[in-house]
Structure formats: structure tokens, C-alpha cells
Amino acid sequence: MSRYRNLAVLVIVIAAQLVLVAYQVRTKEDVSLLRSVTVTAVSPLAKALDNARGSSMGFLDRYILLVRVEQENERLKTELDKMKLENQFLRTELTTADRVRALAMFQQQTRAKTVAARIIGTGTGANSKAVFVDRGGKDGVQRGMAVITPDGIVGKVTFVYPSASQVLLITDPFFAAGVISQKTRVPGTLKGLGRSQVLVDHVQNEIKVEEGEWFFTSGDDRVFAKGLPAGQVRTVRQGKEFKEIFLDPTGLQRGLEEVLIVLEGIHQMIPEGIGPAIGPVTMVEPPAELAEARTADQKALESGIPALSTDADRLREKIKRIGEIQGVRFGNAGARLPNFNMDPNQVTRPQAPVLAAPKPAAPPPAVETAKPGPPAN
Amino acid sequence: MPDISDQRLIDNPRRGKISKFRVVWLIFIPLASIAFQVNIPLFFKHLGYLELPLLVTVYFSLMQRNPMGGTLIGAVIGLLQDALANQPLGIFGMVKTLVGYFAASISIKIDVDNTTIRAGLSFFFFFFHQFFTWILVRALLGQAIDFDITQTLLFGLLNALVAVPLFLILDKLRERG
Numbered sequence: 001m002s003r004y005r006n007l008a009v010l011v012i013v014i015a016a017q018l019v020l021v022a023y024q025v026r027t028k029e030d031v032s033l034l035r036s037v038t039v040t041a042v043s044p045l046a047k048a049l050d051n052a053r054g055s056s057m058g059f060l061d062r063y064i065l066l067v068r069v070e071q072e073n074e075r076l077k078t079e080l081d082k083m084k085l086e087n088q089f090l091r092t093e094l095t096t097a098d099r100v101r102a103l104a105m106f107q108q109q110t111r112a113k114t115v116a117a118r119i120i121g122t123g124t125g126a127n128s129k130a131v132f133v134d135r136g137g138k139d140g141v142q143r144g145m146a147v148i149t150p151d152g153i154v155g156k157v158t159f160v161y162p163s164a165s166q167v168l169l170i171t172d173p174f175f176a177a178g179v180i181s182q183k184t185r186v187p188g189t190l191k192g193l194g195r196s197q198v199l200v201d202h203v204q205n206e207i208k209v210e211e212g213e214w215f216f217t218s219g220d221d222r223v224f225a226k227g228l229p230a231g232q233v234r235t236v237r238q239g240k241e242f243k244e245i246f247l248d249p250t251g252l253q254r255g256l257e258e259v260l261i262v263l264e265g266i267h268q269m270i271p272e273g274i275g276p277a278i279g280p281v282t283m284v285e286p287p288a289e290l291a292e293a294r295t296a297d298q299k300a301l302e303s304g305i306p307a308l309s310t311d312a313d314r315l316r317e318k319i320k321r322i323g324e325i326q327g328v329r330f331g332n333a334g335a336r337l338p339n340f341n342m343d344p345n346q347v348t349r350p351q352a353p354v355l356a357a358p359k360p361a362a363p364p365p366a367v368e369t370a371k372p373g374p375p376a377n
Numbered sequence: 378m379p380d381i382s383d384q385r386l387i388d389n390p391r392r393g394k395i396s397k398f399r400v401v402w403l404i405f406i407p408l409a410s411i412a413f414q415v416n417i418p419l420f421f422k423h424l425g426y427l428e429l430p431l432l433v434t435v436y437f438s439l440m441q442r443n444p445m446g447g448t449l450i451g452a453v454i455g456l457l458q459d460a461l462a463n464q465p466l467g468i469f470g471m472v473k474t475l476v477g478y479f480a481a482s483i484s485i486k487i488d489v490d491n492t493t494i495r496a497g498l499s500f501f502f503f504f505f506h507q508f509f510t511w512i513l514v515r516a517l518l519g520q521a522i523d524f525d526i527t528q529t530l531l532f533g534l535l536n537a538l539v540a541v542p543l544f545l546i547l548d549k550l551r552e553r554g
Contacts (some may be wrong), residue, residue: 010444013449020465020466024467042461045408124462131419174463
């Protein structure tokens with residue numbers, strides 16, 4: 001009987017959870033009470049672990065120092081080790097301070113109302129890319145709010161608890177946001193893939209998108225305000241129906257420790273021209289041949305001769321001169337072929353205006369006031 | 378007949394010994410394991426493979442030697458883990474319920490204080506857990522997530538290695554007598 005009782009309990013517990021999953025999937029409603037209780041119970045432990053990590057590093061440092069202080073010969077080495085550790089620690093502190101200062105500066109500059117938050121944990125889902133931050137409903141955070149850094153968008157708030165919130169990162173397969181390209185203003189849908197890069201979907205194959213181009217939020221999704229950097233195009237390729245555009249999300253590139261939760265977003269203009277992180281462009285001088293050709297064209301233009309603006313024009317002029325020099329008229333059937341290998345620049349250009357420029361048509365005698373055409377060379 | 382054979386096994390002083398823990402440990406250890414899982418990978422990404430809530434489920438179920446107790450332990454730890462995951466509640470709950478039930482059932486038959494057996498069971502249940510999670514996520518949520526067998530086997534091995542000292546530490550929390 002005991003065996004059947006155990007089996008019965010197993011079946012009941014499994015069936016109850018199956019119904020729970022079905023209910024949530026079908027109604028799209030969440031059992032927020034259990035999540036809230038769990039996060040409230042776990043977040044102090046997570047914070048304690050975080051603090052313990054910092055303290056244990058200090059304890060380890062002091063322990064090493066005490067052990068080695070007895071050995072006089074290695075005292076200097078110990079001090080050096082200590083200095084190195086301190087240096088590393090201070091560097092880390094400095095980096096953290098810089099990051100926090102940058103975040104604070106960005107927070108002051110941006111017109112949007114934001115609240116700074118610290119990452120305290122990751123999600124436990126099989127393929128999910130979600131994190132927990134130490135700001136919750138008490139701080140004014142609400143579900144659906146955008147989460148950003150000065151470098152770009154990070155994710156959006158999916159669950160809010162009194163003292164913490166869950167943020168779905170833009171790399172999560174369930175994440176989506178409206179984006180627009182910087183150069184051609186092509187709209188698309190940014191989707192997470194479960195890995196470091198993200199995909200911009202719903203961009204037609206015919207539309208041109210270049211590697212290195214920036215994508216910004218379009219504001220269409222009503223989560224992210226318009227004009228926030230989303231990422232830079234790493235790879236573009238033709239897809240079956242839509243282009244496959246892979247971005248490096250810029251908001252996650254410098255690691256993720258502190259973020260800003262946007263309490264009230266304000267749309268911004270998408271910056272023109274180059275992307276936000278690119279400096280001034282240096283241009284080198286053009287090649288000598290190109291410069292000479294341009295100078296010749298400029299002179300010809302100034303002297304009244306039609307400018308040879310393209311390579312085809314210059315080739316036509318060269319062939320025409322070869323024909324003039326060798327006395328060959330092109331277009332006559334049975335005429336001999338000229339030697340196209342000769343260099344017309346080695347031969348002095350004939351003075352007589354053979355074919356250089358079309359002669360102006362003789363003015364009709366009735367029109368007395370007609371101005372004469374340009375002189376033929 | 379089965380009841381008689383079971384009784385004989387339970388009568389075995391080595392196999393039938395039921396371990397008891399203080400309630401505070403039964404609450405704190407699972408919560409700490411979940412907190413560890415959500416916090417530590419932030420700073421030590423290579424420890425992301427550790428499935429401490431699963432190891433804790435296996436340990437408490439093995440020590441309970443009662444399938445009903447194992448079922449409930451697995452369900453509670455699984456649901457707590459679900460609460461921190463971006464997925465409907467019940468996925469980890471169902472998988473860990475099964476893990477708890479089977480671990481407790483097996484513990485009646487074998488010597489769960491043996492280190493090798495503990496490592497083997499941890500390895501087996503890790504693979505079982507990952508495989509069933511994959512099946513449930515695909516079947517119930519329609520998510521096409523990858524299942525890398527080689528990686529799962531490797532992580533199972535690493536979890537088994539961690540399980541041995543962890544179980545020895547948890548043994549210290551058992552009540553004497």
C-alpha cells in the first residue's frame with residue numbers, strides 16, 4: 001500500500017504542476033506571489049554572498065600577509081605581492097568608480113528620469129538571459145520599464161518585487177524591440193538569440209545595410225524611447241525572406257554591474273553621420289594619376305573644352321587622337337585598323353582643328369544678332 | 378511480498394538508516410543553494426555549470442529514504458528555482474519532483490553513504506535533470522533550446538565531483554542519535 005501511496009503522491013504533485021504550467025501558458029498570467037516570496041527570501045542571501053565575496057578577498061589578503069611576515073628574507077617579496085594585490089584592487093575600484101561616475105554623469109545629462117541599479121543575480125532558466133537588480137517596486141520600478149547604460153540598451157524589466165526586479169536582457173531569445181538603422185533609417189525588430197549577438201529581423205533583402213552601421217531604438221515598441229543606441233552591425237547576409245543582420249549589443253560590451261532603469265523615457269533624435277563611439281575621420285591624398293586626371297579635366301574645363309569626367313571619356317579621346325595621327329577615320333567600312341598601342345602623348349598634337357571640337361554651326365543669315373560660337377582649336 | 382523485502386532492506390542497519398535534519402537547515406540549505414546559483418556566476422562564470430539546487434535535492438532525498446518526502450522536497454526546491462527563472466512555474470518543479478522521488482526510491486535499495494555511489498547518482502541525476510528539462514521546455518513551452526550531450530556529460534561529471542565533498546559537508550548537519 002505504501003508503494004501505491006508514494007506513487008499516488010508523485011502523480012498528484014506532477015499533475016498539479018502540469019496544470020499550473022498549462023494555466024500560465026494559456027492565460028499568460030503569472031503566479032507572482034510565489035515569485036515575490038522567493039525573490040524576497042533569496043535576495044538578502046544573494047546580497048550577503050556578494051558582501052562575503054568582497055570580505056573574503058580582504059581576509060585572504062591579510063592571511064597571506066600574516067603568514068609571510070615571519071619570514072624575514074621574503075618580507076620584501078610579500079610586500080611586493082601585497083602592493084600588487086592592492087594595485088589590482090585599486091584598479092578595480094577605480095574602474096568601478098569610473099563606471100559609476102560615467103553612469104552618474106549620463107544620468108545627469110539625460111533628460112529621462114532614471115534610477116541607478118546594481119546587478120545582484122542571474123536568472124535560473126535553462127536558456128534565459130535574465131538578471132536581478134537591487135531596485136524594485138519601492139523605488140518606483142514598474143514592469144516593462146527600459147534598462148540602459150550610457151553605452152546602449154540592456155533589457156527591460158519583466159518582474160517587479162518590493163526590493164528587487166528581474167530584467168530580461170536583450171540577448172534573451174524572448175526579447176524584442178523596435179530599432180532603426182542610422183544611415184538609411186531602415187526599421188527592424190531586434191531579437192535576442194541566447195548568445196552574445198542579437199538579430200535585427202524584418203528588414204527586406206533589397207534594402208542596403210552595411211557592416212559597422214549603427215542601429216538605434218525606434219520608439220515603436222513603447223518600451224525604449226527613440227534614439228538609444230542598440231548595437232553595431234557585425235554581419236549582414238541575405239536571408240530567405242528577410243536580411244540576417246547580426247549586431248554586437250553595445251549596452252553589454254563593458255560587462256554588466258550597474259545599470260539605469262528608465263522611469264520616464266524621453267524620445268531623442270537619432271544622431272546623423274557616424275556612430276556614437278567613432279572619432280574624427282582622417283582622409284589621405286588621392287593617388288597621383290587620379291590627381292593628374294582631375295587637374296587636366298579642370299584645365300580643360302577652364303579652357304572651354306568639355307571636361308573629360310570619366311575614364312570612358314578619356315579612352316574615347318585617346319582613340320580619337322590615335323585615329324587622327326594615323327589618318328584613320330572610324331566608322332568607314334573596309335578602313336585599315338590603327339595601331340592602338342601607340343602613345344598619342346608622344347606625338348605632337350596637330351595644330352589644325354581636325355576633330356578636336358565640333359565646329360559651331362554657321363549662323364543663319366537672317367539672325368544678325370546671333371553671337372559667334374567658341375573658337376575652334 | 379514486496380513489502381516483506383522492503384522491510385528486510387530497511388531492517389539492514391546500514392541501508393535503512395533515516396537521517397534527520399533540523400528544520401532550519403532544511404530551509405536554509407536549499408535557499409542558499411539557489412542564492413549561490415544566481416549570484417556566483419556573475420563573478421565566476423566558469424562556475425555556471427554547477428547545479429547546486431539539484432545536488433541539494435538529491436542529497437536530501439537520498440537521506441530521507443522516503444519517496445513521498447523526496448517528492449515534496451524536489452517539488453519545493455524546483456518551484457523556488459522556477460520562481461527565479463524567466464519561465465512558467467512548474468518546469469523545474471516537475472523535473473526535481475521526479476528526481477526527488479527516484480532518488481528517495483533508490484536510497485531504500487542501496488548504501489547511499491558510499492562515496493562512489495553518491496558520485497554516480499549525482500552524475501546520473503544531473504543528466505536526467507537536464508534531459509527532462511529539455512524535453513519539458515520543448516514540449517510544454519515550445520522553445521527550441523539546444524541539448525549538447527557531450528557538454529551535459531562533462532558538466533554531469535563536474536557536478537558529481539562537487540557532490541562528493543558537498544555531501545560530506547552536509548553529512549555534518551545530520552542530527553545524531
